[in-house]
Amino acid sequence: MNFFIVDDSAPIRAMLANIIEDEDLGTVVGEAEDGSEVYADELVAKAIDILLIDLLMPNRDGIETVREIASSFKGKILMISQVETKDLIGEAYCLGVEHYITKPINRLEVVSILKKVSEHLLLEKSIQEIQKSLSGLHQIPVSSASYKSAPPSIVASGKSLLLELGIIGESGNKDLLDILSVIYELEKAGVRETPSLKDLYERVVEKRFGNASSTVDLKKEIKAGEQRIRRAIQQALCHIASLGLTDYANPKFENYASKFFDYSQVRMKMLELDGKSNCNTAHSRINIKKFIQALYMEAKQAQNS
Numbered sequence: 001m002n003f004f005i006v007d008d009s010a011p012i013r014a015m016l017a018n019i020i021e022d023e024d025l026g027t028v029v030g031e032a033e034d035g036s037e038v039y040a041d042e043l044v045a046k047a048i049d050i051l052l053i054d055l056l057m058p059n060r061d062g063i064e065t066v067r068e069i070a071s072s073f074k075g076k077i078l079m080i081s082q083v084e085t086k087d088l089i090g091e092a093y094c095l096g097v098e099h100y101i102t103k104p105i106n107r108l109e110v111v112s113i114l115k116k117v118s119e120h121l122l123l124e125k126s127i128q129e130i131q132k133s134l135s136g137l138h139q140i141p142v143s144s145a146s147y148k149s150a151p152p153s154i155v156a157s158g159k160s161l162l163l164e165l166g167i168i169g170e171s172g173n174k175d176l177l178d179i180l181s182v183i184y185e186l187e188k189a190g191v192r193e194t195p196s197l198k199d200l201y202e203r204v205v206e207k208r209f210g211n212a213s214s215t216v217d218l219k220k221e222i223k224a225g226e227q228r229i230r231r232a233i234q235q236a237l238c239h240i241a242s243l244g245l246t247d248y249a250n251p252k253f254e255n256y257a258s259k260f261f262d263y264s265q266v267r268m269k270m271l272e273l274d275g276k277s278n279c280n281t282a283h284s285r286i287n288i289k290k291f292i293q294a295l296y297m298e299a300k301q302a303q304n305s
Contacts, residue, residue, distance in 0.1 A: 001026030035065030040072035041153035055081030166239030172232030241269035
């Protein structure tokens with residue numbers, strides 16, 4: 001069984017992971033500290049069987065997250081919380097949550113529930129395999145060459161690119177991935193032009209927080225997100241410039257320098273890193289929209305290749 005744990009408390013995540021591993025119930029293949037970091041396509045790509053998610057989290061709570069992923073994620077969902085409000089519990093069950101685990105965490109309770117859910121899931125998979133085998137008897141064999149593995153999600157492709165750009169660990173990478181997701185959804189809806197940066201920031205924050213925050217708080221988060229993105233892109237510029245400084249023929253430098261940045265800025269950053277310029281490019285104006293458009297096009301190309 002593959003597990004994914006979402007809880008804003010690191011000790012709770014560690015405790016649940018230890019229980020799962022100590023009891024040999026499966027493998028924890030992913031964690032997140034907030035519902036806003038959970039993507040349905042990523043859960044599907046990682047073949048998550050069981051999602052353990054906290055009810056109350058600072059940005060996007062468990063209910064909102066489950067509602068967001070419900071249409072795409074077909075695994076089992078277990079809600080964790082010390083809140084025992086009947087209305088919230090009822091809403092969670094209506095959204096498809098299988099069980100409710102109360103805090104503080106009780107090891108015996110967790111083991112019992114996880115074993116029960118795992119057994120149920122295995123039984124469902126066995127039935128599906130039997131049905132699949134039976135239906136296959138009545139179908140004309142198709143060449144295996146016609147089958148292709150599912151393409152990576154736009155977020156997964158974006159993560160690979162951010163890794164190559166040297167900013168996967170930066171705080172702004174989550175904002176950039178959310179923007180990719182928003183552009184992708186808009187494109188699927190028939191919107192071909194990239195929206196303005198203001199529109200993108202607003203859509204990301206609305207998707208992340210819904211109607212849970214005040215207008216003032218949303219504006220603050222939009223401003224904070226813009227600053228995180230700007231810092232992350234500055235770090236990417238520094239990374240690419242350092243690659244070119246070390247080896248001008250570096251394939252990443254050749255491929256990404258002009259696609260993601262204005263080359264004059266890359267050159268200025270190289271001179272700065274080499275100590276040949278007193279100009280500090282940290283506060284220079286970065287073309288954020290160009291970076292985002294390039295990131296999306298490269299991620300989409302990687303997704304379709």
